Amino acid sequence: KPIIPIAICTWNFKNATAKAWEVLNNGGTSLDAVEQGVMVEEADVNNQTVGKGGRPDRDGNVTLDACIMDKDGNCGSVVYLQNIAHPISVARKVMEETPHVILAGKGAEQFAYEKGFQKENLLTEQSKKEWLKWKEESKYETIINIENHDTIGMLAIDKNGDLAGACTTSGMAYKVNGRVGDSPIIGAGLFIDNEVGGATATGVGEEVIKTVGSFLIVELMRQGKSPQKACEEAVNRIIAKNKNHDTFQIGFLAINKKGETGSYCIHPGFSYSKYDGTGQSNNPSGSFVK
Numbered sequence: 001k002p003i004i005p006i007a008i009c010t011w012n013f014k015n016a017t018a019k020a021w022e023v024l025n026n027g028g029t030s031l032d033a034v035e036q037g038v039m040v041e042e043a044d045v046n047n048q049t050v051g052k053g054g055r056p057d058r059d060g061n062v063t064l065d066a067c068i069m070d071k072d073g074n075c076g077s078v079v080y081l082q083n084i085a086h087p088i089s090v091a092r093k094v095m096e097e098t099p100h101v102i103l104a105g106k107g108a109e110q111f112a113y114e115k116g117f118q119k120e121n122l123l124t125e126q127s128k129k130e131w132l133k134w135k136e137e138s139k140y141e142t143i144i145n146i147e148n149h150d151t152i153g154m155l156a157i158d159k160n161g162d163l164a165g166a167c168t169t170s171g172m173a174y175k176v177n178g179r180v181g182d183s184p185i186i187g188a189g190l191f192i193d194n195e196v197g198g199a200t201a202t203g204v205g206e207e208v209i210k211t212v213g214s215f216l217i218v219e220l221m222r223q224g225k226s227p228q229k230a231c232e233e234a235v236n237r238i239i240a241k242n243k244n245h246d247t248f249q250i251g252f253l254a255i256n257k258k259g260e261t262g263s264y265c266i267h268p269g270f271s272y273s274k275y276d277g278t279g280q281s282n283n284p285s286g287s288f289v290k
């Protein structure tokens with residue numbers, strides 16, 4: 001029987017679900033849990049797909065995308081944010097302290113400084129070295145299951161039964177300068193409806209945006225589908241529309257109001273981390289390609 005509270009996230013980011021669980025187990029809200037949970041990965045310089053240490057765009061700029069959504073349907077997002085290690089916390093401030101939903105680029109950075117965030121160089125020596133090596137050929141290709149972790153999308157239900165979600169990424173490595181993915185786009189990379197459930201995505205953001213994947217999954221759950229079946233249908237829609245699906249990965253993760261979870265992806269290798277009252281687990285995802 002599913003147990004709340006519960007926190008789940010894309011990939012086996014077990015330090016992130018452990019942090020979220022700590023917040024939930026102490027009686028904290030799902031909003032605090034998802035923010036503090038994903039911050040663990042934003043701060044980890046060895047994780048080259050999220051936050052500090054993230055891989056840069058093709059011109060060497062680390063540009064971050066993140067969004068957060070609460071039980072009341074409020075949301076905040078930052079896109080193309082530079083020099084700030086915790087975009088998720090800036091997104092939360094956009095949600096809570098402005099009349100807006102999305103802040104971009106220089107404006108988002110300026111807003112962060114005004115809110116007391118410190119300027120930091122996010123490009124680590126390791127990511128810089130790899131980027132310089134990549135530049136020798138400058139061949140852009142999407143990599144399936146980067147190091148078996150990627151964007152972190154987290155969904156949680158607190159002891160009151162309320163949902164929240166967060167999603168944060170450095171985006172596709174070596175993307176065109178200015179590119180924004182699905183992760184900070186409400187409905188694409190993340191969607192929460194406190195009456196139904198929540199969903200989040202990882203993988204090639206362009207494909208997730210085209211099907212508004214996370215919103216689609218929540219709507220399918222509203223119509224009665226399980227989180228598992230809803231994730232499968234969202235992946236199947238992408239596959240039906242794009243013949244090149246053997247070249248890219250998409251992973252969806254969903255939870256319903258009862259705390260039931262599901263996930264589905266195109267290629268094997270995606271999994272999600274779960275932490276609830278029964279403990280922590282890594283859950284390999286079913287995939288379209290076997």
Ligand code: SD4
Nearest residue numbers: 151171172181203204205
């Ligand atoms: C994006 N979904 O920016 C994100 C993260 C990513 O490989 O790059 N995944 O499209």
